[in-house]
Amino acid sequence: ETAISLGQILGVDAIITGSITNLGKNVKINARLISTETGSVFAVASVNVLKDSTIKLLMGESISNSANNTSNPSQIPQHSGLKAPVVNHGIQFELKECFFTNGFLTTIFEVTNLDMDKEVSFYDRAKNGYARIIDDKGREFRSPQQFLGTHKQGWNGIENVTMVQDVGTQYTLKFPNVKSKPSTVKRLDMLLFIPDLQNYFTITFRDIPVE
Missing domain, CATH: 2.60.40 (Immunoglobulin-like)
Incomplete structure (x- = not known):
């Protein structure tokens, strides 16, 4: 009933609901499409997205800049290889x-x-x-x-x-x-x-x- 009511208020045919789960290096996104005519779910999708700098900003996570990395060695990305990955x-x-x-x-x-x-x-x-x-x-x-x-x-x-x-x-x-x-x-x-x-x-x- 809530989806039907929202559909009438917003004048839309469907509403997207879902969840975002932080998996460390990745973000898992689950989404559902709900019909505002019947109130039933008619499509679902799930995807894992690599958490790059844009995703981190959208999630409100801080990103250290290069100036801070230079002054604070503990913030420099670490890797064990010959070159950066x-x-x-x-x-x-x-x-x-x-x-x-x-x-x-x-x-x-x-x-x-x-x-x-x-x-x-x-x-x-x-x-x-x-x-x-x-x-x-x-x-x-x-x-x-x-x-x-x-x-x-x-x-x-x-x-x-x-x-x-x-x-x-x-x-x-x-x-x-x-x-x-x-x-x-x-x-x-x-x-x-x-x-x-x-x-x-x-x-x-x-x-x-x-x-």
């Missing part, structure tokens, strides 16, 4: 190691899905895009061997792997035919494909020290 469409890449041995340059990442469970693919080649590195000598190396957890590279890469929310998985790239050790990888590109979005995304790291 890169996040693209809810998939976080944190570089853990980069080393040269026996003609291979190997990079090891921890990849974490910060969003809802989803399928992803890590391609070696697609639409003329390749996983590659360019070192401080200007040399470019492509077509690495790839490993994601227990998944090994197929013809095009690692395809259709289900990544569970907030579970970190080791992702290894081994670039062959590196005849001498570089001191720095100036650029590293990886190719991420998300089937739900039917789109490719390039993940880039720069100025990586080589052990």
Whole structure:
């Protein structure tokens, strides 16, 4: 009766109700559409949203600025990798190691899905895009061997792997035919494909020290 009364007052056909639950890194939103003619629920939806700076502001959470971070080391975001993590469409890449041995340059990442469970693919080649590195000598190396957890590279890469929310998985790239050790990888590109979005995304790291 309340929904019907509100519908008459507001002159609308439906009312949206729901809840927002704070899950730490994410926010869960539950929504229901209620008909103002019958008072019954005719549609429901639920989604997890990555809590970025915009969402934090909407929820009234404070966000420290860069000036405060500089003056107060305890406010500087901490990470255990060689470089700051890169996040693209809810998939976080944190570089853990980069080393040269026996003609291979190997990079090891921890990849974490910060969003809802989803399928992803890590391609070696697609639409003329390749996983590659360019070192401080200007040399470019492509077509690495790839490993994601227990998944090994197929013809095009690692395809259709289900990544569970907030579970970190080791992702290894081994670039062959590196005849001498570089001191720095100036650029590293990886190719991420998300089937739900039917789109490719390039993940880039720069100025990586080589052990």
